Amino acid sequence: MISFNNVSKFYPGGFEALKGITLAINPGELVLFSGHSGAGKSTLLKLIPAIERPTSGNVVVGQQNIGTLRRSAIPYLRRNIGMIFQGQKILYDRNVFANVMLPLQVTGFDTRTSAARVRAALDKVGLLHKEKADPITLSGGEKQRLCIARAVVHRPTILIADEPTANLDSNYARDIMAVFESFNQVGVTVLISTHDTMLLDITRHRIVELKQGKLIV
């Protein structure tokens, strides 16, 4: 359960990214956040893993209030969340396998279980045959799938994807949407921000639209 209660976010300098957002997301839901760039989609999603903190209002993830969460508790919150970042953030000094391994290393999984989990995640996104590849050699779609594998390898309960289909052709976008749906079917809460109209047209899931930091009902 993720809930936003009258949440606002101001940046220093007076820019208002979010204004009075009230929203509830049920466990196991798949929600798409739409809106133009600058509408506040990314900011809204960044509140959930406490990358940003609300200026006012409450954000509650599970039982935890993000606004008052201690700094030392943030890593443990994030271990329940898988994230696909807008800038991908792939490490090019190691191969595909090591990139996907990272979230397990951070949480201190033993190497044997980790390797099996990494292969399972790579298999799910169809990249198992490229586990030893250098990420620089991957295509745009493959890189995105690598990011998805990395986001789900530690089996999070919440999956957040910020513009996952940006810079991909529509066939790839469809593929990637199907991957997200398969995770959703096994009970993962999936939150996707996008301005891809094609993606919004084909989906049968809930769409939350944002405009200049406000919800459009």
Added chain:
Amino acid sequence: MIRWISQHGHAFMRALGQLVSTPVTSLLSIIVFSIVLSLPAGIFILIENLREISGQATDTQQMTLVLDTAARQADIEQINTRLEALATIEGFQFISKEIALQELLQESGMAEVMRNLGENPLPDAFVINLGSMSASEIEQLQAMMQAWPNVAHVLVDTDWARKLDALLDVARLIVIMLASVFGTALIIVMFNTIRLQILTKRDEIELSKLIGATDSYICRPFLYFGAIQGLAGAALAWLLLYFAIIQLNEALTELARLCTTTFS
């Protein structure tokens, strides 16, 4: 517990991997650390050894009471009783002018000179064992004996050793200061090396934080990185000193043989 050990093992391996991936830089900084460490340590060892020599000398403090050449047997006996009455000294030994002459003739090639002199120019003397006495006590004793009749000189043999001791105290203080300055410099250099490391690992650190790494997980490899370099530097410094001392020992043994002084 096992997870904790494996996390540390992992951090250690990452730090080691980092060192091995830039061998020249790592080696250079290890050499710098070892030089900075071995310099004050080497001087310290030298001072401590000199202190031991001076300590041996001051442990067995001696005073020589030289009589007038005109002193007769009765005068000698009078001083003998006076010395026997002194409770503060550990013991004394009378060395007559004849014994002194014999020793002199045996020791060096002075026989010819002595024969030419005709008569024995040496005075009678008492060698007094002082035990462990403070400098001021020795001075008092020296002044008292100087006032006795028929006493020409009272010589304190360990003066040089005490002066050396005081000098070594100063040198030791300078080394401690030097070591603290070097130590501070070492910490600054290490700080800078690690800061550069952090800059090159910026992407990884940022991503690790986003996927749930704790601060200690992120710091650990850098701490190991510093610790490994510091220990390697210390080991190299130890090795350098070890070989330097072996070399010096040979040279000192030769010097000691020539001077018939015993160095330990």
